[in-house]
Amino acid sequence: MELLPSLIRMQASCKLFKPCALRSLVSFKIVYYSTIDTHSQTLGSSSSFPSNDDKFVVDSLISIFTKQPFTPNNPELNQLSPKITSQVVESVLKGLNSWKNAQIFFKWALNQPGFKHNSYTYNAMASIYSRTQQSVPLRVLIKDILNSCCTFAPGAFGFLIRCLGNVGLIQEANELFDKMRLIGLCVPNIYSYNCLLEAISKSGSIDLMETRLKEIHSLGLQFDKYTLTPIMQAYCNSGKFEEALSVYNTMHKRGWLDAHIYSMLAVSYCKWGKVDKAFELVERMDNLDIKLNEKTVCVLIHGFLKQSHVAKAVQLFAKLQKAGFTGDVSVYDALIGGLCRNKEIDKAFCLYSEMKELGIQPDVGILTKLLSSCSDTSIIAKLLEEIPEHEDDETVLRLYNAVLKGYSNDGLMDEACHLLQKLMGTKSSTDSLIDTAFKVKRMILPNTASFSIVIDGLLKKGMLDLALSLFIDMQIIACKPNILIYNNLIDELCKSNRLEETFKLMREMKESGLEPTHFTYNSIYGCLCRRKDVAGAIAILKEMHSCGHHPWIKYSTLLVKELCAQGRALEACHFLSNMVQEGFLPDIVSYSAAFSGLINIHEVDKALHLFKDLCSHGHCPDLAAFNIMINGLCKANRLTEVDNLLNEIATRGLFPSVVTYNLIIDGLCKNGSIDKAMLLLSKMLEENREPNVITYTTLMDGLCRAGRPDDALLIWNEMQRKGCTPNRIAFMALIHGLCKCCKPTAALQYLREMERKKMEADQYIYVALLSALLCDLNFPSAFEILREIVDRGFLPGSHDKNYMIVRDAVLKLSKDDRTSSGIQVLIEEGKLPTC
């Protein structure tokens, strides 16, 4: 793979350009990018100035061979026959209008006594076949060449090879190349090789190219720019990024870069999705005053748009307009399409006006794009005026549908319905803008697509019943609903929990010959799962199984979670085993939800049993499943068993995640093993498992529980130092922890910090602070908190367990000189109930 670039580098670093090589390079420059026609003038002509006599012969022959039908025994031919030379034959071939006539003349000339084709006449014929893509006669021609023992100059031979490459006869070109050399009919030079490489690059055969390149090297021929160009092209085409760049760099070093190479690389960057690089290259070309050709510009613009870099495409277009480039309809179509997709309607309309000013007629495609992204009726009316009178019904309906799409996309469903009803003829004309817009146009019955657009629009806005009535309307005018319409209606009915209508629609769907899809079934399955209708879910699973559709994991999981949320984890497990009976093996994710449910109802052993059962039946638990089990064991204080699971995680090639660590740290904290928990924190740091807010919060809570508020504060600072911002829960855990440790003053500071950050603490935090401050005999602060409790509406009712705490506080504060008057005011304002 690396061989080719290294070879190229090797040669590139050698001393290049003997004087003669330089001369030939200059001449290549002239011919290489010219078309085959001009090429033949450079390399394929034996003499530039035919004599007057020759001119007469040429004209006569052209006229004879152009006349239809051609008669071989034309007496004129006998007179001309002795006068033909290779120059004459060449000129006649170029003057004949069809390859067939040229072929007839070519064969006639061959049979004339004393005449022999040479490399120039062969090339002239080959060029005609090549231009007209006649590969079969071209193949015959090269056989003739080999049999004729006609010698070819290296340049002429290169030309012939290019003719073959042009019609895709790569293998033939390769074989001819070797045979000619072997027989001694040609001694190829670097130009001949360049032509061969160019042909090979078209076939994309990197291997073949490599072989030829080694051959060039071993013959001692020097590479030039035109050797590397096809090589780079081939690399670009086959997506060999590194290699292409390596060739590019070599060419850069040698100063061989030109517009063609730049364009090739820009287009390739575009294909490789590196739009920025492509754009950079275009800018570099701009600075170097190298012009891109129009075709390249179009390719780049289309490429940018395909990668949805609309802005860059527009920018490129503007840049090139300045350079005098005017786009055609297809460029405008692409740009307008991109802008519409990007919802940049104003810019799209700018381009639209621009093209009209330039006299480029917008086509139906452009109108469709603009209409589908526009909902301004007066603009729509203007656009519709563009429709030519003779346009067929199908096209006009496509444009009407685009209008419907535009309205629907912008949620203007009144307008969309109004237009649709007008098309159906169920709405008589009034004076609305829509009517004006469509007055001049023919009335065409809407089709399925029209209804599909409007029904979808209605569904997106939650107007299900209107959508359903349109669905009936369409059937009245004998318009057949398609699967998409059925599915979307069914999905929306399911989301609204309207199951009876759903089933009715599905029946109709089947009767009309449309098979429900996995989407249809899963809409219904999802609805049943949301309803926790286990029996219904199983019934639909049965039906799905019979027609080969699979239930979506998210819905099975949803049902399990919903049941578990109500403590019905055992039923959830039952459902999962029912699924198995129906032939669907639930995913580990659904099982995990069930484990979690079992653990929540303290059925850790059942969960553990099911977990091990699954493992032994080939199910592969993921890390989340392990975490759930670890959580269960931790909460049940069975920490020794956690170790077993950790070992199993390792055996399965998994790695404990932050979640795993957090769970175990929490388990250790709640178990009173705070020091072990702290050790785990250091282990996380060692293993580069970044601790998060939850890790730190868990530890702060644990330290406060262990009566170590100062250590908790150290952790708090450590967390912030690590750039981990505390959330509401972290603040509350710290404040509450400090209160429990009788540090209300410190706790109060953090409450204030929290308030500054616009985070609201729960009621219990205020209550905890209130009692801690009272305990600390800090009555003024306690009063402040009490007032906040009142202001925030956190005053507990008489059945609240905090009621006694607050009542007690009010009593104490009203007896203290510093706060009694404040309490009095609160009571007078009616904010505190008298006790």
Add this chain to the structure above:
DNA sequence: CCACTATGAT
């Protein structure tokens, strides 16, 4: 149409 797992308090 890839979902399941971890922190405070109640």
